Amino acid sequence: MKLTLYVWRQKSAAQEGEFRRYDMQEVSPDSSFLEVLDLLNEQLILKGEEPIEFEHDCREGICGCCSMVINGRPHGPKKLHTTCQLHMRNFEDGATVYVEPWRAAAFPVVKDLVVDRSSFDRIIQSGGYISVNTGSAPEANSVPIGKEVIDTAMDAATCIGCGACVAACPNGSAALFTAAKISHLGLLAQGQPERYDRVLRMVDQMDKELFGSCTNHGECQEACPKGISIKYISMMNRDFIRATAARVMDPKGAMKAQ
Amino acid sequence: MQFQLDAKIPSGPLDRKWSKHKFDLKLVNPANKRKYTVIVVGSGLAGAAAAASLGELGYNVRCFCYQDSPRRAHSVAAQGGINAAKNYRNDGDSVWRLFYDTIKGGDFRARESNVYRLAELSVNIIDQCVAQGVPFAREYGGLLANRSFGGAQVSRTFYARGQTGQQLLLGAYSALSRQIAQKTVSMHTATEMLDVLVVDGRARGIVVRDLRTGRISTHLGDAVVLCTGGYSNVFFLSTNAKGCNVTATWRAYRRGAGFANPCFTQIHPTCIPSSGEHQSKLTLMSESLRNDGRIWVPKQAGDKRHPSDIPESERDYYLERRYPSFGNLSPRDIASRAAKERCDAGFGVGPGGLGVYLDFADSIKRLGRKVIEERYGNLFEMYESITGEDPYTEPMRIYPAPHYTMGGLWVDYNLMTTIPGLFAAGEANFSDHGANRLGASALMQGLADGYFVVPYTIGDYLARSGPSGLGSDHAAVASLEREVGDRIKKLVSLNGNRTVDSIHRELGRLMWDKCGMSRNAAGLREALQKIPAIAERFWREVRVTGSGEELNQCVEKAGRLADFLEFAELMCIDALERNESCGGHFREEYQTPDGEALRNDNEYCYAAVWGLRGTEGGRLTHDLTKEPLTFENVHLAQRSYK
Numbered sequence: 068m069k070l071t072l073y074v075w076r077q078k079s080a081a082q083e084g085e086f087r088r089y090d091m092q093e094v095s096p097d098s099s100f101l102e103v104l105d106l107l108n109e110q111l112i113l114k115g116e117e118p119i120e121f122e123h124d125c126r127e128g129i130c131g132c133c134s135m136v137i138n139g140r141p142h143g144p145k146k147l148h149t150t151c152q153l154h155m156r157n158f159e160d161g162a163t164v165y166v167e168p169w170r171a172a173a174f175p176v177v178k179d180l181v182v183d184r185s186s187f188d189r190i191i192q193s194g195g196y197i198s199v200n201t202g203s204a205p206e207a208n209s210v211p212i213g214k215e216v217i218d219t220a221m222d223a224a225t226c227i228g229c230g231a232c233v234a235a236c237p238n239g240s241a242a243l244f245t246a247a248k249i250s251h252l253g254l255l256a257q258g259q260p261e262r263y264d265r266v267l268r269m270v271d272q273m274d275k276e277l278f279g280s281c282t283n284h285g286e287c288q289e290a291c292p293k294g295i296s297i298k299y300i301s302m303m304n305r306d307f308i309r310a311t312a313a314r315v316m317d318p319k320g321a322m323k324a325q
Numbered sequence: 326m327q328f329q330l331d332a333k334i335p336s337g338p339l340d341r342k343w344s345k346h347k348f349d350l351k352l353v354n355p356a357n358k359r360k361y362t363v364i365v366v367g368s369g370l371a372g373a374a375a376a377a378s379l380g381e382l383g384y385n386v387r388c389f390c391y392q393d394s395p396r397r398a399h400s401v402a403a404q405g406g407i408n409a410a411k412n413y414r415n416d417g418d419s420v421w422r423l424f425y426d427t428i429k430g431g432d433f434r435a436r437e438s439n440v441y442r443l444a445e446l447s448v449n450i451i452d453q454c455v456a457q458g459v460p461f462a463r464e465y466g467g468l469l470a471n472r473s474f475g476g477a478q479v480s481r482t483f484y485a486r487g488q489t490g491q492q493l494l495l496g497a498y499s500a501l502s503r504q505i506a507q508k509t510v511s512m513h514t515a516t517e518m519l520d521v522l523v524v525d526g527r528a529r530g531i532v533v534r535d536l537r538t539g540r541i542s543t544h545l546g547d548a549v550v551l552c553t554g555g556y557s558n559v560f561f562l563s564t565n566a567k568g569c570n571v572t573a574t575w576r577a578y579r580r581g582a583g584f585a586n587p588c589f590t591q592i593h594p595t596c597i598p599s600s601g602e603h604q605s606k607l608t609l610m611s612e613s614l615r616n617d618g619r620i621w622v623p624k625q626a627g628d629k630r631h632p633s634d635i636p637e638s639e640r641d642y643y644l645e646r647r648y649p650s651f652g653n654l655s656p657r658d659i660a661s662r663a664a665k666e667r668c669d670a671g672f673g674v675g676p677g678g679l680g681v682y683l684d685f686a687d688s689i690k691r692l693g694r695k696v697i698e699e700r701y702g703n704l705f706e707m708y709e710s711i712t713g714e715d716p717y718t719e720p721m722r723i724y725p726a727p728h729y730t731m732g733g734l735w736v737d738y739n740l741m742t743t744i745p746g747l748f749a750a751g752e753a754n755f756s757d758h759g760a761n762r763l764g765a766s767a768l769m770q771g772l773a774d775g776y777f778v779v780p781y782t783i784g785d786y787l788a789r790s791g792p793s794g795l796g797s798d799h800a801a802v803a804s805l806e807r808e809v810g811d812r813i814k815k816l817v818s819l820n821g822n823r824t825v826d827s828i829h830r831e832l833g834r835l836m837w838d839k840c841g842m843s844r845n846a847a848g849l850r851e852a853l854q855k856i857p858a859i860a861e862r863f864w865r866e867v868r869v870t871g872s873g874e875e876l877n878q879c880v881e882k883a884g885r886l887a888d889f890l891e892f893a894e895l896m897c898i899d900a901l902e903r904n905e906s907c908g909g910h911f912r913e914e915y916q917t918p919d920g921e922a923l924r925n926d927n928e929y930c931y932a933a934v935w936g937l938r939g940t941e942g943g944r945l946t947h948d949l950t951k952e953p954l955t956f957e958n959v960h961l962a963q964r965s966y967k
Contacts, residue, residue, distance in 0.1 A: 099711075102605050105605055117870050118878070123567060124392060124566040125566040126566070127402060127606075130397040131394075131397055132393070152710055191396075191502045192503070192505050192506040193506065195499055196458075196503040197456065197458045199500075200378075201381055201776045202776075203456075204453045211468055212463055214463050214465050217463045220460045221492075224460050227491070228396055255460070257455070257456055
C-alpha cells in the first residue's frame with residue numbers, strides 16, 4: 068500500500084519543529100506502524116538524512132515506550148492498542164497520516180517524537196510505593212484479599228506509564244496515571260498505613276510537574292491502551308478530600324492549628 | 326585466558342549450604358555502608374531488586390538503564406508467572422521438588438548448590454512481592470491462586486493475569502523509586518554502559534554514554550553488578566525488546582570476565598511467525614495455549630489449500646504422532662525442534678512455509694467457544710491484532726523464536742564473575758538454568774539474585790576488599806573514556822551504503838540457520854567462516870548518520886551490533902566444542918535413533934567457561950576452562966517424553 072506521512076521533526080527542545088512529508092510506496096499491510104517508521108528510517112539513512120527518532124522497545128504493548136500521536140489520537144485509531152501493536156491494515160491504501168509526539172508542558176520534546184517523561188517517575192518517587200524493606204515481609208497468605216478487590220487493584224496496576232492519558236487530555240493532566248497508582252495501592256490491605264499520606268504527596272508532586280487539572284473530559288480513558296477507567300480518578304479525589312480533611316481537622320472534627 | 330575457577334560452593338549438606346554461607350559471609354558495619362558505592366547496571370527484575378535492596382541497607386547505589394524509565398526494562402514483558410515452592414495447593418510440592426524439577430529441566434547442566442538456593446529463596450520472593458502490593462491472582466477466599474506450568478507435576482506458579490513480569494517489575498520499581506526518593510540510589514536513565522573499568526584486577530567503575538546528549542562519563546564504584554539481561558537479539562528476530570543487547574556482558578568479557586555456555590539458548594515453540602522482510606521482532610504466545618490447541622501440518626508438502634479445506638485424513642498431528650504420551654504438551658525444546666523439522670522438510674504453512682497450525686477447532690467443538698474465550702481471550706485478540714486472522718474460525722499459525730539465553734557471565738556461588746568486584750545477576754549470568762530453562766523460572770531467578778543474594782554477597786566482598794580507593798584523576802579513567810569515545814567516533818564516521826539493521830538481519834539469519842534450534846559441525850564451521858566476513862562488511866559498508874553528541878539511535882544500534890558480531894563467533898565456537906545434545910543445544914550428530922537429544926555425561930558434564938586470549942590476524946581468540954559439574958544429590962537421567 069501507499070502512504071503519505073507527515074512526521075514531526077524537531078532537532079532538539081531548543082529548536083522549532085515542523086511536519087515533514089514522506090511518501091511511502093510498497094508498505095505491507097501486515098507491518099506494524101513502527102515497522103513503517105523502520106522502513107522509512109532505512110531509506111532516510113541511505114539518502115544520508117537523519118532518521119526519525121522515536122521511543123520503542125518491547126514492541127508488544129507492555130513497556131510503555133511508544134509516545135506518538137497518530138492523526139490526532141495518542142497511539143492511533145485502534146482502541147486499546149499501543150502504537151507498536153497498530154498494524155497498517157487499519158489504514159486505507161493511499162492514506163495520509165500525521166505523526167507527532169505527546170504534547171504536554173510536563174513532557175518536553177527531546178528530539179523528533181521522543182519526549183521527556185521523567186515527571187512520571189518523580190510522581191511515583193513521591194509516594195507510589197508501599198514502604199517495605201527487603202526481608203521484612205510477612206508470609207504471603209497471612210493477609211487474605213478478596214478476589215474482587217484484587218481484580219479492581221489489578222485493573223489499575225495494569226498501567227504501562229506511556230503517557231497517552233496526558234497527551235489526550237486537553238488540560239495535559241496526569242490524573243489518570245496518578246490515580247491508577249494511588250488506587251492500586253490504596254485498595255490493598257498492604258497499602259493502608261500510607262494511604263492518605265500517599266495521595267497527598269503524589270497529588271502534590273503531580274501539581275509541581277506542570278500537569279494540568281482534571282476537568283472530567285474523559286479523553287484519558289478513551290486513549291488509554293490498557294482501558295483504565297476514570298473511576299480511579301474519583302477514588303483518588305475521594306481519598307484526597309479525606310486526607311485533606313484529616314490534615315486540617317483533629318479526629319473529633321475540630322480545626323487543627325495550621 | 327585460562328581461569329583458576331573456584332565456584333566457592335559451601336561445604337555441608339545441600340539444604341544447609343546457604344544458611345551456613347550467610348553466617349560465614351562478612352558484614353559491613355551500618356555506619357560504613359554509606360561509604361561504599363555500588364554500581365548496578367540494568368533496572369529489570371534483578372537490577373531494580375538489587376539496587377533497591379542495597380539502597381535500603383544503606384549503600385550508596387547508582388543504577389543505570391538505557392530506557393527512559395527503569396519501569397520499562399524487558400522483564401516487564403514476561404507473561405506467564407513465577408514459580409515458588411509454597412505448596413499452597415497441598416499437592417506435594419517442596420523446595421526439594423522445585424530444585425529437582427529445575428535441575429532436570431536444565432538437562433543436568435546447572436550447579437546443584439545454586440539451584441537449591443534458588444528454590445529455597447522462591448518462597449521469600451512471593452512474601453516480598455505481596456507486601457509490596459503486587460496484585461497476584463487470588464481465589465474467592467482471598468488467598469493466592471496458582472496455575473500449572475511446563476516441566477512440573479505440581480501447581481506452583483503465581484501469576485497476575487498474563488502480565489506477571491510487569492507486576493513484579495512494577496513492585497521492584499516502586500521499591501527502587503522509594504530509595505531514589507530517599508537518595509540512597511541515584512538513578513541514571515537513558516544511559517548505556519559501554520565499558521567496565523578494571524584496574525589492578527578489580528572492577529572499579531563503568532564508562533557510560535548519556536543517550537540523550539551523547540556525553541561519555543565514568544562512574545567509579547567499589548563494586549559493579551551487571552543485571553543486563555540476555556543476548557537473544559544476536560538472532561535479530563527474537564521475543565526480546567529491540568534494545569536488549571550483549572554489550573555490557575561482552576565488554577566485561579573483553580576485560581577478563583569468563584563467559585559460560587554461550588551456546589545455551591532457548592527457542593520458544595509458540596510465537597507468531599514472521600510475516601515478511603519488514604518484521605522487526607517476534608511476539609510470544611503463551612505456552613498455555615498448547616493445553617487446548619492441537620498442532621499439525623498438511624501431510625502433503627507445499628499444500629496451499631486453506632486449512633479448513635484439508636480433511637482430517639490429510640493432516641499430520643506430528644507431536645501426537647511422535648510423542649504419544651506428552652503430545653502437544655511436549656517440552657519447549659522438543660516442540661520447537663519438531664516444528665522446524667516439518668518446516669525444513671517442506672510441510673510448513675503460511676508465508677515462506679515457516680509456520681505450523683495450532684488448531685482450536687476440536688476444543689471449541691468439545692468445550693464451546695465461551696470456555697476457550699475465557700481461557701485465552703486476550704491471547705486470541707493479540708493474535709488477531711497482529712495477523713488479522715481470527716483464531717476462533719481458522720487455526721493459528723505459530724513458529725519457534727529465540728526467547729531466553731541460559732548462558733551468560735560465569736559467576737561463583739556469590740554471583741561474582743572472574744573479575745573481583747564485578748557481579749552478574751539475573752539472565753546476565755549463567756548460573757541456574759543449565760541447558761534449558763523451565764517456564765516461570767526466569768522471574769524467580771532475577772528476583773532471588775536481586776533481593777536476596779547480591780545484597781549479602783556484595784557486603785562480604787566489600788568487607789574483605791575494602792574501598793576501591795581509585796580517584797577520578799587516575800590515568801586509567803581518562804584512557805578508558807578516550808577509548809570509548811574513539812569507538813563512538815569510529816562508528817559515526819562509517820559512511821557506506823548499508824544500514825545497521827540490514828547487517829543485523831544478515832547476522833541473525835546466519836545464526837538462526839547455523840546456531841539456532843539445531844546445529845551441526847559443518848554448519849557451525851560455515852558460520853565461523855561467514856561471521857568475520859559480515860563483521861568486515863559492517864565496518865566497511867555500514868552508514869551511520871548524525872553525530873555522537875546527541876540522541877542518535879543509529880549510533881546506539883551500530884555499537885550494539887558491533888558487539889553482537891564478536892559475540893556470535895564465541896557462541897558458534899562453544900556450540901562446536903560441545904559434542905553432545907542437551908536441553909536447548911541440539912547437535913544433529915548426537916541424537917538417538919528416533920531423533921532425541923543424546924547427552925554425553927562422561928565428557929561434557931561441565932560448564933564451558935570462555936576467556937579472551939587475545940587477537941590474531943584481527944580476530945579474537947578464546948580459551949576454554951571447564952568447571953566440572955558434580956551431582957551429589959540427583960541422579961543423571963535421560964529425558965523421555967514418548
